[in-house]
Amino acid sequence: MKEQNKIREQFPILNQKINGYNLVYFDNGATSQKPLSVIESISDYYKNSNSNIHRGVHTLSRKATELFEQARKTLAQHFNVNNDQQLIFTAGTTDSINMVAQGLAKNYLQTGDEIILSTYEHHSNILPWQLWAEANGGKLKVIPLLEDQTIDYAAIPALISAKTKLIAITHVSNTLGLITDLEKIKTIAQKNNIPILVDGAQSAPHMPIDLQKLNVDFFVCSAHKMYGPTGIGLLYLSEKWLKELSTSKPGGGTIKTVTFEKTEYAEGALRFEPGTPNISGAIGFAAAIDFMNSVGTQTIFDHEHELVQYAQKKMSEIPEVIIYGKSDHKAGVISFNIKEQHPFDVGTLLDKYGIAVRTGHHCTQPLMHCLNVQGTVRISFAIYNTKEEIDIFIEKLVKVIKMLN
Template sequence: MMDLIKIREQFPILNQKINNCDLIYFDNAATSQKPISVIESISDFYKKSNSNIHRGVHSLSRSASEQFELARKTVANHFNIDNEQQLIFTAGCTDSINIVAQGLAKFHLQKEDEIILSTYEHHSNILPWQLWAKENKGVLKIIPLLANQNLDYDSIEKLITHKTKLIAITHVSNTLGLITDIERIISIAKKHQLPILLDGAQSAPHMPVDLKKLDVDFFVCSAHKLYGPTGVGLLYLSQKWLDKLPVSKSGGGIIKSVSFENTEYADGALRFEPGTPNISGVIGFSNAIKFINNIGITTIFEFEKKLVQHAQKKLREMPEIIMYGESDEKAGVISFNVKNHHPFDIGTLLDNYGIAVRTGHHCTQPLMQDLKIQGTVRISFAIYNTIEEINYFIEKLKKVIKMLQ
């Protein structure tokens, strides 16, 4: 049995008062709060082990290098990656997608090729591809939505042509919380021998992700959405791409030998990690993974599912609420609007009660255009949220709506 009080005690920020109210943090899809173990692992690194990694002969450097590579093992194990050299530490999800986009643009993508995305995509999984498309007369083909806001999986086959070179798709919609049927997409992709990039920004914090089982070509996620620090994330490359993807950033630490004429790059993950990496961030990341594993990612998923179901039930009882992508199988996110009221008004007033929600387009403007709305109010949960918080939120939401009338 999960001890929620003990879990909440690990998050110092939750003791804060906002406008003399207890903080209720429902903006976890933007970034989650950090447990004390993660915070302390970062300060401990600077207090006790700070040193540059790789190649150091002195003890401190060896210790820092060991911690860094141990972190790679911890994170790789969590995502069930056999060879941890397939796991590259990056600055985050956006950075990871850009590394793949720039790499693929160098040899895999040809002029006038096509890439398949979905209507759900966050701007960070649209813009790097759009940038390539604009320069190369490329075409982005979009998997449309069904009336229930699920993706129209039947349409994918029709989008594929001999020019299709990649499917880049999110695992979970950051705006709706709906989970993509990734197994179905993978089977279509395999049939047509298309590589897949899976954006795990919103799935990794909430549900098990087994990369051995999924066997995608690229997987990306950010640490800060899964209880880790900002400025660090990962890029997983399948064995097939590990040696093939050209580097797009270069610099110190990733070479075997350099002359002014030529460079022989290092093997494996190192090739993609030029310069001094975010060492403390990576250590924080691995401690966030340890925090998740102490509770169990399946336990987290089941717990958050209950929160979503409870909140949806309460919202459903309010006739003035319009929910988007309602489902009992979601990854911790609910988007809604209040009839005749702007999401900005709802968010501003809730903030005065200490309730942090997000309002606006959530970096998914194409999805907003498809739903024919300007924005939504989004509430998103993490392991430290409670049923009581949801009840308080509903009570205050009703009050806010009254104020606006």
């Protein structure tokens, strides 16, 4: 990509040595690095506009409120949502899924109901449903994988019963990078009138997301994987669920009127945003969205796709490397192991060369069982990564293999 240097210059953290080597940051699936515009938007806020929002009449409070609500509008435009009230600021993907699970538990899910998940799911999209199921005699049904580690869509109809109340599925597997065909899921779900929750933690950072086109019930993601700050994320609710989802977190700011006898709740996003929200986080999230749009989300996808293809090809030439979920239809992630070696050893030795990778189960233990491994080494890319970095990674990986054998 022509503008690569200009992009990298915006990420000061990349310009450092780790153990005497130039940092190669391939752990973007866990969290991405932040451009100066995001860092400065947060420090600017604290320098010039910090105040509590929504209930103040003074100038600073109005300024902070405006910045916070402008952030919501920026996100609405980015995700192509007409009514910005459908976008709720949360602490992140995990928080968003918990809010949906607890909200649905109040007035939608009944004893003995069933929820369909996929084998790919991150623990964050398993545990909230499992907790509900354990307390309510509910059941989780799991979509299996085919031999090539893609989702077995043909198996879904057999999992559906009159008690199926939700399909909660990841858009992109954080471990394998494989992309779920949501159109197939939607066709089956709509035929059976089943709502869908999409875990977009690994799709929103890597590809264009149009929530009108996607047309699902719930979509969740985290800013920190999208060049934004930690501790802030998004819960998108369809118009129907904006009205019907119960709030699981009541508190100041969510109400119209309160008496000791009864509370009338606010309408729209505020109903789900109790207490003082992460104001600087929302502003940083919007700055991160602006950064992504300054590059272009399709450009990000295309660049990372090229990196995945390039890396997979080079890695395939190393006989000791086993790649999981090898495919061209991927978003920025490659999981692999070195034959007969523990992933932690591979990760630790790569770190000695300044290469940051993630090792372990990646919060997807059921998927690890399915792959019949304890863990993997995962490299995951962002817009600032380069083919040169992949060349360095390959060279050092070969050295690591020699050291371990």
